[in-house]
Amino acid sequence: MQAAQIIHAHKQAPWRVQRQWVGAFLLAVIGMAMIAALYLDVTARAAVTGREIQELRTEITTIQQTNADLETQLANMTSTIEMQRRALVLGYRPVKPGELDYVAVPGFFVPEPKILLVAEDTPPQVYSLPPEYSQSLIEWFDERIRFGGAR
Amino acid sequence: MRQQYAIRSLILVACLAIVGVAVVVQMIRIQSSEQAQIFLSQGDRYAGEFHMVYPERGEIYDRQGHLLAGNRTVYEVGVSLSEMGNPEAMARILSSYLGLTFEEVYDKLTNSPESWEYIVVQDYVGAETVASLQALMQQLAETNDQRLSGLGFKPHFQRSYPETALASNVLGFVTRDGRGYFGIEEKYNDLLAGNPVQVWVPRDPNKAMEIPRVPNGTTLVLTLHRDLQASVESILDDALFEYGAENGTIIIMDPQNGEILAMAATPRMNLNDYGNYFSLYDNGSQYNRSIGMAYEPGSVFKVLTMAAALDTGTVRPDTQFIDTGSIQVGGITIQNWNRDAWGQQNMVGCLQHSLNVCLAWVSSQMGSQTFYGYMERFGLGHPTGIDLSGEAMGRLKIPGDTDWYPVDLGTNAFGQGVSVTPLQMLMAVSAIANDGRMVTPHVLYSMVRDGHQYNVPSQYAGSPITAETAHTLSEMLAISLEEESSQALLAGYRLAGKTGTAQIPTDFGYDAFHTNVSFVGWGPVDDPQFMIYIWLQKPSASIWSSETTAPVFSKVAEQTVIQLNIPPDIVRSQLSNH
Numbered sequence A: 001m002q003a004a005q006i007i008h009a010h011k012q013a014p015w016r017v018q019r020q021w022v023g024a025f026l027l028a029v030i031g032m033a034m035i036a037a038l039y040l041d042v043t044a045r046a047a048v049t050g051r052e053i054q055e056l057r058t059e060i061t062t063i064q065q066t067n068a069d070l071e072t073q074l075a076n077m078t079s080t081i082e083m084q085r086r087a088l089v090l091g092y093r094p095v096k097p098g099e100l101d102y103v104a105v106p107g108f109f110v111p112e113p114k115i116l117l118v119a120e121d122t123p124p125q126v127y128s129l130p131p132e133y134s135q136s137l138i139e140w141f142d143e144r145i146r147f148g149g150a151r
Numbered sequence B: 001m002r003q004q005y006a007i008r009s010l011i012l013v014a015c016l017a018i019v020g021v022a023v024v025v026q027m028i029r030i031q032s033s034e035q036a037q038i039f040l041s042q043g044d045r046y047a048g049e050f051h052m053v054y055p056e057r058g059e060i061y062d063r064q065g066h067l068l069a070g071n072r073t074v075y076e077v078g079v080s081l082s083e084m085g086n087p088e089a090m091a092r093i094l095s096s097y098l099g100l101t102f103e104e105v106y107d108k109l110t111n112s113p114e115s116w117e118y119i120v121v122q123d124y125v126g127a128e129t130v131a132s133l134q135a136l137m138q139q140l141a142e143t144n145d146q147r148l149s150g151l152g153f154k155p156h157f158q159r160s161y162p163e164t165a166l167a168s169n170v171l172g173f174v175t176r177d178g179r180g181y182f183g184i185e186e187k188y189n190d191l192l193a194g195n196p197v198q199v200w201v202p203r204d205p206n207k208a209m210e211i212p213r214v215p216n217g218t219t220l221v222l223t224l225h226r227d228l229q230a231s232v233e234s235i236l237d238d239a240l241f242e243y244g245a246e247n248g249t250i251i252i253m254d255p256q257n258g259e260i261l262a263m264a265a266t267p268r269m270n271l272n273d274y275g276n277y278f279s280l281y282d283n284g285s286q287y288n289r290s291i292g293m294a295y296e297p298g299s300v301f302k303v304l305t306m307a308a309a310l311d312t313g314t315v316r317p318d319t320q321f322i323d324t325g326s327i328q329v330g331g332i333t334i335q336n337w338n339r340d341a342w343g344q345q346n347m348v349g350c351l352q353h354s355l356n357v358c359l360a361w362v363s364s365q366m367g368s369q370t371f372y373g374y375m376e377r378f379g380l381g382h383p384t385g386i387d388l389s390g391e392a393m394g395r396l397k398i399p400g401d402t403d404w405y406p407v408d409l410g411t412n413a414f415g416q417g418v419s420v421t422p423l424q425m426l427m428a429v430s431a432i433a434n435d436g437r438m439v440t441p442h443v444l445y446s447m448v449r450d451g452h453q454y455n456v457p458s459q460y461a462g463s464p465i466t467a468e469t470a471h472t473l474s475e476m477l478a479i480s481l482e483e484e485s486s487q488a489l490l491a492g493y494r495l496a497g498k499t500g501t502a503q504i505p506t507d508f509g510y511d512a513f514h515t516n517v518s519f520v521g522w523g524p525v526d527d528p529q530f531m532i533y534i535w536l537q538k539p540s541a542s543i544w545s546s547e548t549t550a551p552v553f554s555k556v557a558e559q560t561v562i563q564l565n566i567p568p569d570i571v572r573s574q575l576s577n578h
Helices: A002-011 A014-077 A080-089 A114-118 A137-147 B002-031 B034-045 B087-098 B102-110 B127-142 B183-187 B189-193 B226-243 B271-280 B298-312 B347-352 B356-366 B368-377 B407-412 B422-433 B467-484 B549-563 B569-577
Strands: B048-053 B067-080 B118-125 B151-160 B197-202 B219-222 B247-253 B260-265 B321-323 B326-329 B332-335 B343-345 B444-449 B452-455 B496-506 B509-523 B530-537
Touching: A014 A137, A014 B067, A014 B151, A080 B226, B002 B034, B067 B087, B067 B127, B087 B102, B087 B118, B087 B127, B102 B118, B118 B151, B127 B151, B183 B189, B226 B247, B226 B260, B226 B530, B226 B549, B247 B422, B247 B549, B298 B347, B298 B356, B298 B368, B298 B422, B298 B467, B298 B496, B298 B509, B321 B347, B321 B356, B326 B356, B326 B407, B332 B356, B332 B407, B343 B347, B347 B356, B347 B467, B356 B368, B356 B407, B368 B407, B422 B467, B422 B509, B422 B530, B467 B496, B467 B509, B496 B549, B509 B549, B530 B549
Parallel strands: none
Antiparallel strands: B048 B197, B067 B118, B067 B151, B219 B444, B247 B260, B247 B530, B321 B343, B326 B332, B444 B452, B496 B509, B509 B530
16 A cells, blocks of 8 residues: 555656656657758758759760860861862872772672761650659658658 | 746746747748748749750751761850959950950940849850960969959850851851851751750759750751862862853752752852851842852753753754754844854754754744743743752743743743753753653752651652653763764763853843853763753853863863762773673
């Protein structure tokens, strides 16, 4: 009987009730901190990736411009006037019809112009962003709960 | 005591709660106020920007893959005014690098409207200049020098023509606003330019949106043969100099499919400097005389008259005609080019000596209805449909027109009183070189887009004459060249062709001192692989086609057989027997 009274008194001790409140409050704070940390982590990763995308996009544009520049430079270096000048410097001269020999080569076909061979019959690529860059935190949680870590 | 503390605590809690609630209420009030929308819209303004993504303009290649029109990177040089430190120093440096005056740059930097944050100092600046400026910026930044702070460069494409003036009359050019003018650039402007797309690009990396892929403009492959084009342009320039002609044009076409292999015309302009356009041309029709300028062709037209006469059975190659030196048509006397009587001639002789009287008699024998019916079937008076902008139609007067007179039946037979473009003549005569089938000339070989190549099929524009007529007339023209020992002949190759010397009409009758000289020919006669049309305007060294365009034809034919790897007739027959 006395033991029961002691237990009852212990359960109703003011410091014990306070500790329960503090515990619950701390639990809530820890929970919120975890969510905040998770949110920060996801947001930071998304920000870094977003910045990388922007940089890659700039890089793509730069490479396209470089490609176009190089192609034009190559065309300048192999232009008719330039090739004629270089040929003359090397001691070549225009050929006359009587100086040409024609030989029948079985199985030989005049090669197709290069530009026509470059163009391949490939289907156009479809680009799309992964869901990490567009889904909300709640959608991400939902996906993880339903499908686990693997996708 | 304890109760007193409790009351104080409750009052404190209540006060704090009221403050907290007040803060929340105020937050809600601010966020839902009218001003909030203004703040939000101001924030949105800096959240990102609309970008117009312009696709790279499609390239243009010749049939062998040589780049005729491409793109190069140039820069817009601008200054962020809020970041600019010393406008005077900035203006001094930029003016020396960009070739502008100090006052010009300084005025831009200091007198721009207050609302402007960025100002363009100069656009289309070359990569070399920008590289020099960037190096200088780096040097200054290392010493913490602020003189070029705020300077920025925005790259973009500019049209570039590696061959400068080569085939300029066919290609056309693109101005800084991205629009094509003349030739291929204008005709296929929409395909080449592609479709620009406007996209919203957020600055917040968390909102990285997917920018839609903007496909480049369509790449075009032309039927032109670059090296042959260069050779023909060189021959044309030499001919203008040698014969003192004002201008000229030479076209080479494959008579079997209508592919234009070369199309040279004068004057030509450096396409990288299209500002010269107004100093070179008085009007757009002069840009490409091959298609844009109609003229009276003269005796080359006799080929068409004879084709119609042979096809209707009005004459045969051995039909005899006694040339008395003149003939009356519609009450007007028509004479030969030298006013002589050439006596008894067959139809080969009529073509060989280019007898106006004979051909006027031939057209009179056919009658106007038959003659003009054939001329319309040859496509005269209508555009050829070539895929180049700026084509002229020419003029074929027909009975019933207010300005048609009976004498026109006689004069039209030898190319007087009818106007055509060089390309119209070439297209019409293609029926004779191609078994009676007339081809539609075209410059586009294929289009390349998204990795797919679309070849342009050849088109035929009808069969005005039979294959038999075409073969007969080809043979007659080949014989007439051979018997005449024409300067148009090329050793080793059998060619067919016809000269044309035409008086030039003016407001006061025909010019007594100048002519237009032309030549149309093709070869090899047994398997035509090229057709050539030449027109020289007002040659001063000689007024006769036989002394001007005929030797030019031989030179062009020589280059054509070399560049297209066409063996001499005897070698070709040996190779075909293998």
